[in-house]
Amino acid sequence: MAPNAAAPAPPAGSHAAPAEFPAFIAEQQPQGYQAGFRRLRDADLPPLPVLVAIEYSSLNYKDGLAVTGRGKIIRRSPMVLGIDLAGTVLESSDARFHRGDRVLGIGQGLSETDWGGYSRRQRLRPELLMPLPEAFTPRQAMGIGTAGFTAMLALMALEEAGLRPERGEPAREIAVTGAAGGVGSLAIALLAARGYRVAAFTGRPQLEAYLHRLGAARIVPRAELAGTPPPLASERWAGAVDNVGGATLANLLAATVAGGAVAACGLAGGADLPLSVYPFILRGVRLQGISSTHCGPEKRQAAWQRLAGEMPAKTLDAVSRVEPLSRIVPLSQAILDGQIQGRVILDVNA
Numbered sequence: 001m002a003p004n005a006a007a008p009a010p011p012a013g014s015h016a017a018p019a020e021f022p023a024f025i026a027e028q029q030p031q032g033y034q035a036g037f038r039r040l041r042d043a044d045l046p047p048l049p050v051l052v053a054i055e056y057s058s059l060n061y062k063d064g065l066a067v068t069g070r071g072k073i074i075r076r077s078p079m080v081l082g083i084d085l086a087g088t089v090l091e092s093s094d095a096r097f098h099r100g101d102r103v104l105g106i107g108q109g110l111s112e113t114d115w116g117g118y119s120r121r122q123r124l125r126p127e128l129l130m131p132l133p134e135a136f137t138p139r140q141a142m143g144i145g146t147a148g149f150t151a152m153l154a155l156m157a158l159e160e161a162g163l164r165p166e167r168g169e170p171a172r173e174i175a176v177t178g179a180a181g182g183v184g185s186l187a188i189a190l191l192a193a194r195g196y197r198v199a200a201f202t203g204r205p206q207l208e209a210y211l212h213r214l215g216a217a218r219i220v221p222r223a224e225l226a227g228t229p230p231p232l233a234s235e236r237w238a239g240a241v242d243n244v245g246g247a248t249l250a251n252l253l254a255a256t257v258a259g260g261a262v263a264a265c266g267l268a269g270g271a272d273l274p275l276s277v278y279p280f281i282l283r284g285v286r287l288q289g290i291s292s293t294h295c296g297p298e299k300r301q302a303a304w305q306r307l308a309g310e311m312p313a314k315t316l317d318a319v320s321r322v323e324p325l326s327r328i329v330p331l332s333q334a335i336l337d338g339q340i341q342g343r344v345i346l347d348v349n350a
């Protein structure tokens with residue numbers, strides 16, 4: 001992707017501290033979980049070294065769980081939600097960051113133990129920030145966000161297990177489940193750009209044209225992977241990126257070719273795994289766990305470097321749309337209902 005222009009340092013006087021700004025905050029109260037907009041001042045932010053003017057955040061499945069209280073995400077209360085953020089450093093007492101630097105924060109405890117990105121301003125630990133890759137604007141980086149980072153980790157895990165695009169005819173397929181969601185859409189785009197033949201499993205056949213545009217060679221109804229998994233099935237997939245879990249993941253493993261690999265990313269369909277050991281002991285299939293949170297700095301950097309080189313800019317724009325943060329509650333309900341297509345970038349200043 002073309003590098004974006006270097007961010008000029010904000011002139012003195014710009015980004016003047018607003019007296020108050022809105023932030024979306026969850027609190028564990030004796031009467032239950034409460035989440036909503038509150039007005040904060042800079043003095044309310046944690047006393048941490050790097051003050052960031054946030055431009056964009058994003059919506060991930062985990063954000064949906066935190067906003068609605070349907071998942072136990074926050075581990076401190078009160079908590080500013082939002083697991084992703086991109087913006088510009090306003091102040092830093094840490095040598096790694098300076099005023100005017102464009103930065104990115106992805107997961108690593110944001111919205112769990114550290115205040116996150118659903119705010120116009122945030123004070124952060126430097127360990128949670130990295131320089132924004134030159135290839136991306138803050139908005140594009142949030143089009144990727146945790147979902148795209150996870151999709152790249154899944155691709156890297158499959159390749160660490162030995163998978164390569166097949167040149168033979170017909171090339172064996174890589175299955176992607178939860179195809180029209182955030183991780184699924186970006187996994188399809190990344191795999192297809194690298195030359196893999198992708199079979200996209202979706203419960204939304206009306207999105208067939210969208211999935212083909214991302215690069216999927218074949219669209220398959222997700223019901224095909226929903227039944228009771230057999231111990232082993234005919235070998236079909238060279239590999240898979242799974243966002244659904246449960247019977248879907250077990251069915252994928254049962255039909256993965258000898259020596260193939262499956263990257264387990266998500267649980268949109270359930271957290272159980274009704275599995276036999278046969279795929280592992282008879283076919284040497286690998287099940288690769290993907291955690292975007294527990295990922296060391298070297299792997300993190302390698303993944304962003306690959307995203308900068310391999311994420312097609314046009315596809316990224318086609319996959320994402322911008323919404324105002326003020327719509328976070330209905331958007332969170334929609335992502336938990338499996339109704340979000342691709343990625344939602346959140347404009348925290350709207």
Ligand SMILES: NC(=O)c1ccc[n+]([C@@H]2O[C@H](COP(=O)([O-])OP(=O)(O)OC[C@H]3O[C@@H](n4cnc5c(N)ncnc54)[C@H](OP(=O)(O)O)[C@@H]3O)[C@@H](O)[C@H]2O)c1
Nearest residue numbers: 061178179180181182183202203266267268269291292338
């Ligand atoms: N491991 C990690 O570090 C990590 C990081 C990010 C996300 N995740 C997990 O990955 C999953 C996807 O995240 P996301 O942000 O991409 O969410 P998302 O945008 O909501 O995508 C999930 C997709 O799964 C499918 N789906 C939803 N409900 C389903 C059901 N009951 N049964 C079968 N399929 C269903 C839908 O795709 P179709 O309509 O196309 O069927 C939906 O779009 C989530 O479980 C999330 O927690 C994990």
